[in-house]
Amino acid sequence: MWNIARSATRSLRQSRRFSAAIPGPCIVHKRGTDILHDPWFNKDTGFPLTERDRLGLRGLLPPRVISFEQQYERFMNSYRSLENNTRSESASVVSLAKWRILNRLHDRNETLYYRVLIDNIKDFAPIIYTPTVGLVCQNYGGLFRRPRGMYFSAKDKGEMMSMIYNWPSQQVDMIVITDGSRILGLGDLGVQGIGIPIGKLDMYVAAAGINPQRILPVMLDVGTNNQKLLQDNLYLGLRQPRLEGDEYLSIIDEFMEAAYTRWPKAIVQFEDFQMKWAFETLQRYRKRFCMFNDDIQGTAGVALAGLLGAVRAQGKPLKDFVKQKIVVVGAGSAGIGVLNMAKQAASRMLGSNEILESNSQFWLLDKDGLVTKERKNIDPAAAPYARVPGELEGLGEGATLLDVVKKVKPHVLLGLSGVGGVFNEQVLRAMQQSDSCRPAIFAMSNPTMNAECTAADAFKHAGENIIFASGSPFEDVPLGNGKVGYVNQANNMYLFPGIGLGALLSGARLISDGMLQAAAECLASYMTEEDIAKGVLFPSISSIRHITTQVGAAVVEAAVAEELAEGHGDVDPKELSHMSKEDKVDYVARNMWYPIYSPLVHEK
Numbered sequence: 242m243w244n245i246a247r248s249a250t251r252s253l254r255q256s257r258r259f260s261a262a263i264p265g266p267c268i269v270h271k272r273g274t275d276i277l278h279d280p281w282f283n284k285d286t287g288f289p290l291t292e293r294d295r296l297g298l299r300g301l302l303p304p305r306v307i308s309f310e311q312q313y314e315r316f317m318n319s320y321r322s323l324e325n326n327t328r329s330e331s332a333s334v335v336s337l338a339k340w341r342i343l344n345r346l347h348d349r350n351e352t353l354y355y356r357v358l359i360d361n362i363k364d365f366a367p368i369i370y371t372p373t374v375g376l377v378c379q380n381y382g383g384l385f386r387r388p389r390g391m392y393f394s395a396k397d398k399g400e401m402m403s404m405i406y407n408w409p410s411q412q413v414d415m416i417v418i419t420d421g422s423r424i425l426g427l428g429d430l431g432v433q434g435i436g437i438p439i440g441k442l443d444m445y446v447a448a449a450g451i452n453p454q455r456i457l458p459v460m461l462d463v464g465t466n467n468q469k470l471l472q473d474n475l476y477l478g479l480r481q482p483r484l485e486g487d488e489y490l491s492i493i494d495e496f497m498e499a500a501y502t503r504w505p506k507a508i509v510q511f512e513d514f515q516m517k518w519a520f521e522t523l524q525r526y527r528k529r530f531c532m533f534n535d536d537i538q539g540t541a542g543v544a545l546a547g548l549l550g551a552v553r554a555q556g557k558p559l560k561d562f563v564k565q566k567i568v569v570v571g572a573g574s575a576g577i578g579v580l581n582m583a584k585q586a587a588s589r590m591l592g593s594n595e596i597l598e599s600n601s602q603f604w605l606l607d608k609d610g611l612v613t614k615e616r617k618n619i620d621p622a623a624a625p626y627a628r629v630p631g632e633l634e635g636l637g638e639g640a641t642l643l644d645v646v647k648k649v650k651p652h653v654l655l656g657l658s659g660v661g662g663v664f665n666e667q668v669l670r671a672m673q674q675s676d677s678c679r680p681a682i683f684a685m686s687n688p689t690m691n692a693e694c695t696a697a698d699a700f701k702h703a704g705e706n707i708i709f710a711s712g713s714p715f716e717d718v719p720l721g722n723g724k725v726g727y728v729n730q731a732n733n734m735y736l737f738p739g740i741g742l743g744a745l746l747s748g749a750r751l752i753s754d755g756m757l758q759a760a761a762e763c764l765a766s767y768m769t770e771e772d773i774a775k776g777v778l779f780p781s782i783s784s785i786r787h788i789t790t791q792v793g794a795a796v797v798e799a800a801v802a803e804e805l806a807e808g809h810g811d812v813d814p815k816e817l818s819h820m821s822k823e824d825k826v827d828y829v830a831r832n833m834w835y836p837i838y839s840p841l842v843h844e845k
């Protein structure tokens with residue numbers, strides 16, 4: 242397993258100090274108001290007088306120069322006032338107001354926006370990411386002010402190769418793409434799903450230090466099957482049913498060809514595609530392009546790290562993972578992705594595939610209950626996990642979750658169903674009879690209202706010694722006597738930034754299972770025994786840059802080991818292969834962008 246080099250904190254601090262002392266110049270091809278209206282370059286009242294002269298800004302701004310620190314303070318003060326002034330409003334009104342104030346800054350001054358985001362990631366992630374981003378997507382029509390990212394629609398067929406050159410940035414490193422067909426647990430939101438790639442890429446900047454001038458959120462609008470949106474006159478996407486079959490695939494193919502023609506070294510993350518296309522596109526492109534599907538592969542790695550943590554929390558050796566009984570609720574792209582990766586991990590531990598043929602440790606349920614070999618029209622991806630009906634007395638095809646939990650007495654109950662409240666009081670109470678001394682309950686569906694249960698209900702009904710994780714954040718739960726039920730956030734945000742960053746900095750040809758496994762193992766081994774004993778399976782989101790550095794370096798290491806690394810910039814494969822693990826951590830840390838005002842140099 243990857244050995245965590247905590248010295249990366251030092252390198253991060255060093256590189257930050259260094260960049261703060263001598264910020265490199267930034268070439269800009271515009272002048273005057275064009276700069277003020279470009280959030281990549283705009284410094285608002287922060288432009289020094291000499292720069293105002295050089296760039297034709299003199300007279301276009303009030304005369305006082307305000308420092309970056311003062312601008313930062315001013316923004317945080319308005320944010321705090323907004324918090325104070327909205328105390329009596331509903332939670333969703335407050336969240337949307339917070340999103341708006343952050344979004345306005347994003348649209349105006351990206352450097353300041355990303356600095357406040359990085360410094361306050363624990364408070365701001367729930368606004369720019371799950372759960373508020375779900376609300377934003379649902380209300381996208383009303384919130385829309387300025388476009389962000391690119392939109393390719395079914396009407397653009399044949400045009401994408403030229404359209405891709407409309408994007409103003411010469412270099413793109415990270416693309417997150419969705420077709421809006423399964424936005425969090427909220428279903429088909431059509432073009433309104435663009436909020437998800439935007440939020441994911443904000444996390445790339447905040448957690449992985451990807452330069453925001455090199456990110457591209459993409460919406461592929463192939464129609465929607467959401468009747469409400471189809472009937473809405475103000476809906477901003479194509480008002481037609483979703484394309485299917487070859488017509489659908491030809492649109493995605495055309496986009497991928499166009500994107501890789503212009504930016505052959507870009508990484509593409511597929512996000513929130515409905516299950517059938519999530520698996521099909523992954524299979525179709527993963528050997529040809531450097532891409533991955535976050536819902537299948539990122540989620541699987543995070544869940545595996547959580548499952549291994551749950552074994553450690555029981556005071557058992559890791560190899561006991563193969564004896565854990567795991568009930569997965571939700572047989573979609575995320576649930577099946579988790580099972581596939583967990584199965585691979587168990588096979589590696591046993592050193593043999595055969596023993597696992599029966600998949601005896603896994604139980605899978607979908608909307609029709611327990612999946613067994615009697616299931617009609619079973620999805621091929623779910624088939625390997627179908628149980629023999631009646632192998633446990635009374636558990637036949639379609640058995641209810643309650644019956645499964647009562648009979649199986651699982652060590653882990655993991656929800657990726659998108660259905661809020663399916664872990665109801667009875668189900669949670671039944672988990673008290675689990676065969677584990679510390680049963681794990683992972684309610685991983687997003688956003689908050691779609692979580693399989695709340696943290697408070699889990700501790701109340703399943704007992705105080707459970708290990709709890711949710712996909713969207715919940716507050717820790719006071720248990721009385723000063724004790725606290727710890728809430729983990731099991732979200733793919735702990736892995737996708739490091740997977741993308743590691744793939745980018747190694748110049749990987751493709752993203753292999755080995756690279757994903759290295760990422761998951763890195764996350765799994767990140768927590769100390771002391772943390773784990775307290776039920777803490779994942780690091781605090783406040784240290785997301787640190788964990789992402791480690792994950793990124795682990796991914797580089799795996800890419801080099803598998804001879805997939807083609808190098809990045811002036812670092813060639815040979816140099817990468819000569820780096821020690823520590824060197825790789827330093828290399829990753831050094832290449833992370835950090836928001837500071839750079840001197841702008843005008844070039845025609």
Ligand SMILES: NC(=O)c1ccc[n+]([C@@H]2O[C@H](COP(=O)([O-])OP(=O)(O)OC[C@H]3O[C@@H](n4cnc5c(N)ncnc54)[C@H](O)[C@@H]3O)[C@@H](O)[C@H]2O)c1
Pocket residue numbers: 423424425426427515516535536540543570571572573574575576606607608609610656657658659660663685686687688691711712713731732733734
């Ligand atoms: N925490 C994370 O990092 C993370 C990552 C990916 C997905 N998710 C969440 O997981 C959920 C599912 O995502 P997906 O891509 O797998 O969706 P999906 O649509 O592909 O699959 C959903 C599955 O849930 C099943 N289901 C529906 N109702 C059910 C019920 N009452 N009981 C049991 N199963 C039921 C469906 O039959 C289907 O198999 C979403 O809410 C998503 O936000 C969370």
Ligand SMILES: O=C(O)C[C@H](O)C(=O)O
Pocket residue numbers: 370371424425426513535536686687712732733734
């Ligand atoms: O977006 C998230 O918060 C996690 C995940 O990708 C999801 O689809 O729910």
Ligand SMILES: [Mg+2]
Pocket residue numbers: 425512513535536
């Ligand atoms: Mg997702």
